[in-house]
Amino acid sequence: MRDRAAIVVGLLVFLFLVTFPVWWNLAAGPASAPPKLALPQGEKECVAPAATMRASHMEVLMTWRDQYVRQSDRTFVGPGGRTFARSLTKTCLKCHSNKEEFCDACHNYAAVKPYCWDCHVAPPKEARG
Amino acid sequence: MSTDRRTFLGVMGLGTLALAGEAAFRAAAKGEEGGPGAPSSRRWAMVIQPYKCLKEEGCKACTEACHKSHNVPAFPDRKHEVKWIWKEPYEKAFAAEHERVAESLREKPVLVFCNHCNNPPCVRVCPTKATWKRGDGVVMMDWHRCIGCRYCVAACPYGSRSFNWLDPRPRIAEITPDYPTRTKGVVEKCTLCEERLAEGKLPACVEACPEKALVFGDLNDPASEVRGLLEENFTIRRKPELGTDPEVYYVVGGKPDVHV
Numbered sequence: 361m362r363d364r365a366a367i368v369v370g371l372l373v374f375l376f377l378v379t380f381p382v383w384w385n386l387a388a389g390p391a392s393a394p395p396k397l398a399l400p401q402g403e404k405e406c407v408a409p410a411a412t413m414r415a416s417h418m419e420v421l422m423t424w425r426d427q428y429v430r431q432s433d434r435t436f437v438g439p440g441g442r443t444f445a446r447s448l449t450k451t452c453l454k455c456h457s458n459k460e461e462f463c464d465a466c467h468n469y470a471a472v473k474p475y476c477w478d479c480h481v482a483p484p485k486e487a488r489g
Numbered sequence: 490m491s492t493d494r495r496t497f498l499g500v501m502g503l504g505t506l507a508l509a510g511e512a513a514f515r516a517a518a519k520g521e522e523g524g525p526g527a528p529s530s531r532r533w534a535m536v537i538q539p540y541k542c543l544k545e546e547g548c549k550a551c552t553e554a555c556h557k558s559h560n561v562p563a564f565p566d567r568k569h570e571v572k573w574i575w576k577e578p579y580e581k582a583f584a585a586e587h588e589r590v591a592e593s594l595r596e597k598p599v600l601v602f603c604n605h606c607n608n609p610p611c612v613r614v615c616p617t618k619a620t621w622k623r624g625d626g627v628v629m630m631d632w633h634r635c636i637g638c639r640y641c642v643a644a645c646p647y648g649s650r651s652f653n654w655l656d657p658r659p660r661i662a663e664i665t666p667d668y669p670t671r672t673k674g675v676v677e678k679c680t681l682c683e684e685r686l687a688e689g690k691l692p693a694c695v696e697a698c699p700e701k702a703l704v705f706g707d708l709n710d711p712a713s714e715v716r717g718l719l720e721e722n723f724t725i726r727r728k729p730e731l732g733t734d735p736e737v738y739y740v741v742g743g744k745p746d747v748h749v
Contacts (some may be wrong), residue, residue, distance in 0.1 A: 410691075431629045432623070434687055449666060479632065479669040 529624030554697030604735030
């Protein structure tokens with residue numbers, strides 16, 4: 361029983377090492393803040409409620425893409441009977457013209473790399489009002 | 490329970506008829522409305538009047554308008570060339586059976602682009618349906634779906650399709666933001682300006698031609714200008730012997746000043 365002190369110290373060191381990530385995170389302060397998105401000015405209504413857009417804008421865009429290109433179905437009737445062109449650049453980016461602080465900010469935070477911009481062209485910065 | 494042969498055959502026959510009828514009804518009900526290849530009342534076509542086209546030698550107004558509005562890259566190396574509408578030497582554009590066409594045409598370049606064939610070989614070979622024929626005759630492309638296999642490039646007998654061997658963006662002088670660019674590894678070609686047709690506009694090349702040498706219209710409309718030109722002039726098409734049934738017509742014959 362003469363080893364009791366060594367065992368206790370060893371256990372404590374072990375516990376500290378095992379729980380080290382928790383201590384480290386506590387010491388590092390709050391987790392990185394979610395990005396602040398630049399919202400469009402002067403436009404209150406999107407093609408779908410904000411929660412839907414936040415969760416499934418990618419599905420909306422994919423559906424629009426197929427309907428536009430493959431079915432030649434070019435207009436979308438939104439809530440309240442408002443019509444929109446099914447177009448990433450002509451509809452979405454008309455309001456969300458600040459791609460860097462809207463699309464990119466969130467995509468970078470979530471570490472996703474959509475390939476929309478490999479072909480589609482965001483409006484140039486100087487053209488924004 | 491006893492069934493005689495006659496009743497049994499009768500019941501089986503009725504059952505078969507019912508099944509076949511149901512299948513036919515389902516097929517009819519499922520018909521893709523407005524989907525890819527859905528029939529349309531229109532059939533777009535183009536009639537080219539080479540005498541008018543040749544009036545100003547070296548004119549590239551149509552090519553420039555098209556390539557600018559569709560973000561077509563300009564690669565100086567012919568191996569990487571991407572083109573939607575361009576001029577080709579006569580003997581390359583047309584086969585030998587047109588050797589009796591007036592010399593004034595045979596020695597000059599011919600304006601060529603996608604023929605939007607009625608029987609497009611490119612569509613038949615595309616493994617992903619990235620290219621298909623629309624009801625109005627446009628041989629359309631969905632660049633989202635192109636995997637770059639280049640079967641269509643090999644299948645097209647007119648060389649109308651170009652492959653992006655390199656990233657096209659740095660080779661576009663001025664990007665038109667309303668139209669997408671393509672990426673490396675994607676095939677592209679003329680889409681008959683379907684994005685302009687949807688807005689009720691004429692194709693960019695037709696609009697840009699200073700001599701109005703390109704005439705665009707609906708073949709199903711007997712009063713259209715294209716129908717009039719086809720009725721009044723002798724026209725030829727590129728490589729008709731291949732059975733692709735192109736819808737781009739070239740007015741040959743007659744005197745240059747006859748064509749209206």
